[in-house]
Amino acid sequence: MLDGKIPSGPIAQKWDNHKMDLKLVNPANKRKFTIIVVGTGLAGGSAAASLAELGYNVLNFCIQDSPRRAHSIAAQGGINAAKNYPNDGDSIHRLFYDTVKGGDYRAREANVYRLAQVSNNIIDQCVAQGVPFAREYGGYLDNRSFGGAQVSRTFYARGQTGQQLLLGAYSSLMRQVNTGKVKLFTRREMLDLVVVGGKARGIIVRNLVSGELERYSADAVVIATGGYGNVYYLSTNAKACNVTAAWRAYKKGAFFANPCFTQIHPTCIPVHGESQSKLTLMSESLRNDGRVWVPKAKDDKRKASEIPENERDYYLERKYPSFGNLVPRDVASRNSKEQCDLGKGVGETKLAVYLDFADAIKRVGENVIREKYGNLFQMYEKITASNPYKESMMIYPAIHYTMGGLWVDYNLMSNLEGLFVLGEANFSDHGANRLGASALMQGLADGYFVIPYTIGGYLAGTKFDKVDTENDAFKEAESQAGERAKKLLSVNGKRTVDSFHKELGLLLWDKCGMARNEKGLLEAKKRIPEIRAEFWENVKVTGNANELNQDLEKAGRVADFLEFAEVLVHDALIRTESCGGHFREESQTAENEAKRDDENFSHVSAWEFKGTEATPVLHKEPLVFENVKLTQRSYK
Amino acid sequence: MSTKKIDLTVKIWRQKNSNDKGRLETYTVKEVSTDSSFLEMLDLVNENLILEGKEPVAFDHDCREGICGMCGSVVNGEAHGPEAGTTLCQLHMRHFKNGETLVIEPWRAKAFPVLRDLVVDRSAFDRIISAGGYVSMNVGGAPDGNAIPVPKKTADLSMDAASCIGCGACVAACPNASAMLFVSAKVSQLALLPQGKAEGSARAKNMVEKMDEEGFGNCTNIGECEAACPKEINLTNIARLNREFFKSTLSE
């Protein structure tokens, strides 16, 4: 049984009490500690900046050429906070409640409550940093509504909220770089975690320009390296997003929690063909006015505009009369897949459904639609060359976010001492499904307002031996990383890295995507080791290890995905209930909705590494709900 | 979406590392879907090169949705290619004709040394931001978000400037390899907001000083930067930077 170290007391006081209980490091001693932060997104960037402000020495690493490019930058919609500026009944408790319910009751209550509590501080912090949030004419902050909530609590900066929040964190970070408290290492990829005496004490990175392996030691390691959505190859994630840092930590003993909780976003631009490298998300706000449909007949070759009204099936409106097109993300996604599986998909690949604005344009006029969605329509047209004011839009679901991640306790520390995990890389706050505009909130909450306290508690209460990079553990980790690169380069087979990645992605999408069943999962579980074996025999990686070599970088990441995918599928297989983004076809209500099994699965599944070819060991952290009542969702 | 396949000749800058002299090499790439992005066309070139046992073309890219600022090359003499307000990753192949020849070069500037092929080192931009592109405040001390109203128009102008993605196209396109549009976007964003005003002039001075140190050229008000900017950031920001800089020298 895993202990989440949740503080005692009423939920509203837990965090405050805990902050009082945490030991402090006095200001003069802070400069004696060094902390490694891997990642510079909302979580990593804000953590590195805040820790440096406190006086710690921070070593901060990122894979891109600049910390400003972390994938948090691509978040569009906004960031939630319980400010209740619109006076519409919001509160910390309501944000907490919505988030727990939205996560289909698979998140830790105490963490979510803390998240809601600090949400307000985040907005204040960002405004003070110079984030140009949208304003009303009176000069005060504007809010908009988002899915899964009945209040307007989403703060935004046009359709670029993630970018602006990230640039805010980046500016704080660069200020600390200027003071010398943060040492920044760009174009570095973490290849291993170094554990000495049971504690995380350093990392091995590859300098992506020179190819050299470098060792860094510290008193604590913070991983904020994002999610693993790219295991599916096609996703809305950036190309460099990968599981490697988290995976290496897992192989060093950190538990991996709920890997099967992946979020699939219903409104993405469909795949156009085999050369497609990445999918683009369209804000889900489109479903406020767009109507989703497919032709009633299979394999209908006509253009959308040529299909008369009575030959169209507005299946969401038909099946869910009360929510219609505004059903939650998971429900909308699953239904698109179902229609395409029935052979009713549209477009050249037959893997798309229509999202039609003709009615809305007729009702309110093209100008109103343009005002609301102009930039989205423009983006759609840029990518597809089709004018959505005239032609029906085509959409299809895509992998977008991963709720699972490295297991952490209330202090955001892994079971591995001294290893802290923040943001999307951890599993903690979103349960089995994340609500819109909550990812930004979590990343910044972890970095600005949680880790500065909890890491102090760890550092003050722990005895540290002197460890430097000459330690054997460093030497060994470095030589292993070097061997691995050598091995990848020496296979010299016939298939490209991407071809393996695509094959794995398709398999997962098919068997462990929007809907999962035992048969498919077993097939995938059998197939993954086969692909992995072929990879190590037949992959072709060009160039050398001691130079800028993007092919080698990719190969390393895909090699890890090929191992990780098996744990993901295994987790999905063991969790025989449906919840949030994890839909097991065997577990549905009479109305085809996800049916939870609270009796058997009200727990976090945390997996322990036992060897690449061995089955991981399951550790359960029971989820106790004292402040919300568990109910079955229905959208009819 | 009417998909077509086109064949292209691409002349790509190949350079092993920063010490190598570099040269254009010519490749043909066949059956490029007109629905693919420019980077997906490069993916295809690389796929072929790898299968031939040659080293693929190194190029920077990440989000592939036009926001991270990682990608960028000069295509037929234009930074980010021929479409206005578009990053390379959002440029689609339907804008090119079958049989066309494309010359693809890296950003060229002394301050952006080439690391390999189309990959350049833009860390000079980070150092400029580090010299002053922030509001000096620590976490914890912020007043309520609504404590200081900001007129909507000001917030919108600030947001216009803040939409800079730091890709470096302005430097690449400028005949003088000047970084003024980039620097001015950050200075403007913060100078417009009440939160950033307190250290406005010191910011302008320190950032300009760093910019010069990094070896960027001088702005001669030509406007190539504005035309190349994928986020359509305009020259008014440079004027504001000039103003802020002038103020900073007077105030000392």
Next chain:
Amino acid sequence: MDQTTKLSFANSFFGRSIGKKQLMAVTGLVLYGFLIGHLTGNTLLFKGAEKFNAYAEFLQSLGGLLVLVRVVLLVCFVVHIFLGIKLTRENRDARPIRYQVKKDASNTSFASKTMIYTGIILLIFIVVHLFNFTLLIPKGEGFNTFEMVAGLFSFPAYVVYYVFSMLVLGLHISHGLQSAFQTFGWNTPKFMPCIKNLSSVLGIVIAVGYISLPIFMFINHGGH
């Protein structure tokens, strides 16, 4: 930004790219003012020898003031030219390896990209002009400036050279004026299109004004 480097004003301002640009703009504006004054005075050529010679004598009679004006102009010229060359060299250095293919954006002007070339042509013109009209001419009691001007403008080749140089001048200042506004930061979205138009129109007016002088003199007083 706790550690602002302490530099002398000269260093912190003129040592920086924007400072150099602003100095360039100030000296440019002074020279621009001289262009207007010089042209206005010289239009007296149209009024005939008497008026023009009187004007020339009046200028000579200013004595110390004339020296002062000349010194100021000289300083501005020297600084403007020096900075122009320095900035150009720095800009060249900022891109040591050129593009193999470079396409200019459609919204940028020819004038803006050729300032150094138009500047050099004007520098040569000014030297020639000074030698012809000011330095090599022995002046004294009863010197007829009008006759001297008429004499010089009786050579067709000289007129052609003069007209060419003034076209170049028009190009140079049509970018120069608006550029100065931008460099001082007097650029607002409302105001700037006006400035750009004004800058072009004034460039044409001044060029046409200067060109009209040799042509008028050649036709009316060419003596051939």
